[in-house]
Amino acid sequence: MEAIMTYRRRPVTSEDIATIKRIIDAHPDKSRRFISQEVCRQWDWRQPNGFLKDMVCRSLLLILESKGFIKLPPKKCTPPNPLAKRKRPSKVIVDETLIHCSVTDLLPIHLNQVRRTPFEKIFNGLVSEYHYLGYTQPIGEHLKYVAFFNDRPIACLAWGSAPWYIGVRDRFIGWSKKIRENNLHLIANNLRFLILPWVQVPCLASNLLALNRHRLSQDWQNLYHHPVYLLETFVDTERYLGTCYKAD
Template identity: 35%
Template sequence: MSPTHRYVGRDFTDEEIELIGALCTNSATPTRESIARAACEALSWRAQNGALKIMSAKVAFLRMHRDGLITLPPPRSENTNGRAVRYQSPNAQLRLPDMSPSTLSQIGDLRIHLVQTKKASAIWNQTIASYHYLGYVPLAGAQLRYLVEADCGFVSALSFGASAWKCAPRDTHIGWDDKTRRSRLHLVVGNARFLILPYIQVPNLASKILAKVTRRLRDDWQVAYGYAPVLVETFVETGRFAGTSYRAANWIQVGKTQGRGKLDRTHAKALPVKDVYLYPLHRAYKTILSTQTSM
C-alpha cells in the first residue's frame, strides 16, 4: 500500500502528491488557485454539499510546499494565507463603543451579523488581529464568522470552523470508533474564536452572545454548506480562562486536552492544556454522530 501523508484531515498517497506536484509545473494551472481547483476535481475532493474543497486544498498544498513535498508557484498576491498578518493595530473601520456599559440593560438589543461581504470580512479579520490574544489565523474549509453589534457599537466577534481531527475527551463522550469518527466528523464544528472587545466589561454578556449565536448556527450552516451540524466544540486554555461563560450558556465540559494541538504529528507536548467544552445543536446528537448512514 502506498504511504500516506495527512494534511487538513485528509490522507494523501504518494501517487496523489505526485499528481499535485505535476499540476504545479503544468502551464495549464499557473496559479495556486488553479492548482487547488484542478487537484480537487482530479481527486474528487468535495464538501458534503458537493462543492470543491478549494480552500482546504490551498492550505494543505501550502503545508506540503513547506514540507518539501511539492513546489508551488510564487503567490500572485501578497495577501495569501501564508502571509496573513496575525496581529494588527486597532481597526479604524469598526464602530467602537461610544460608552462603557456595565449591565445588559445598558447594552440593549444584540444584533448578530453573519460575515458575508468583503468589507465585513476585513473588519472581522482586523478586529481579531487587533484584540484577540491568539490573533488572526485564516480558517480552512467550511466556516462561519459573526460580528455582534449593540446600540453602543460592535461588542463581539466569533468564528466557527473545522473541528479537531481527534480529541480523546470528545470522542469518548460521543462513543466514537475511528471509522465512524472519520465519516461523521463534518457534523461537529469548532468555535475557533470568541472575542468580546476589551472596552466591554458586562456580566453575563458572553453567555448571552453564545446562546444567541448557537441558536442560529445550525440553520446558517445549512444554508451555507447544505448540511446541518449537530454539535459544537471549543477549547478553553485553563491557565488563562475559567470557562465560566461557556458553562453559563449550558456547554458541557467533558475533559482536558493533552497539550498537543489538533495538527500535532509528533506527540510532543508543546501547547497549553485546555478544557474541552461541547454544545449540542440537536438533542439526538450522540445517536446521529454514532451512525455512519447519512442524515
C-alpha cells in the same frame, strides 16, 4: 488492488496513477489546476459540502511528481499566497465609551455573520487589537460574527473546523475512528470569543453564545452546504473559568 501510498486517508493505486497520466496526456496545454480538478471529478473526490478537493489533490499531484510517478505540465503562473506575508489587520476606530448595565438593557443585540462581508475587517481589527491571542487567519471552513448594540460593536465570535482527534471529546461522543472521519465536519470549534474591554455586562457572554448557537448551523449550511450539530471550545483555565459555556 494494492495501494502505492495513502494520502489524506485515500489509497492511491497504480490504476489511479494511470488515470492521472491519461488526464495529463489528454490535456497537455491545460493548467495544473485544471488537471487537479479533472482528477477530482473522475475520482469523485469531494469535500462534505460537495466541493472538489482541489487543493488536497494538487498537493497529492506534487508528491506523485516528486516520487517520479507522473510528470505535470509546466506551471502557467504562481498564484499569490495570501497567508505567506499576511499583514496585521488595520486598527478599527470604534466608540470606547463604557457600557455598564444589565444584559436586558442591551436588548436587542444584533449578531451578524460577517464572513465575506465588508464588516469582516471590523472583526479582524478588533480581535487583533483586543484578544489576548491576537488574530490569525482561520484555515478551512469558518464563520465570523460581530455583535452590535445600537450600531456599536460589543463582541466578536469565530467558529472553525474541529481538530482531527481529541481523545476526551471522541470518547464522550462514543464514535469510532471511521464514524469520526465521516462526521468530523459536523462539529464547529470556537476559535475566538471576545467581549470588548469597555463592555461590562454581567451574563452577556452566555447570552451571546446562546444567540450564536441558535443560528450557527443554518449559517454554516448557507455557506458550506452542510449543518453543524455539535459545538466545542477550549478554555485557558489559567485565565478563565469557562462559566459562560456551562450557563449557555
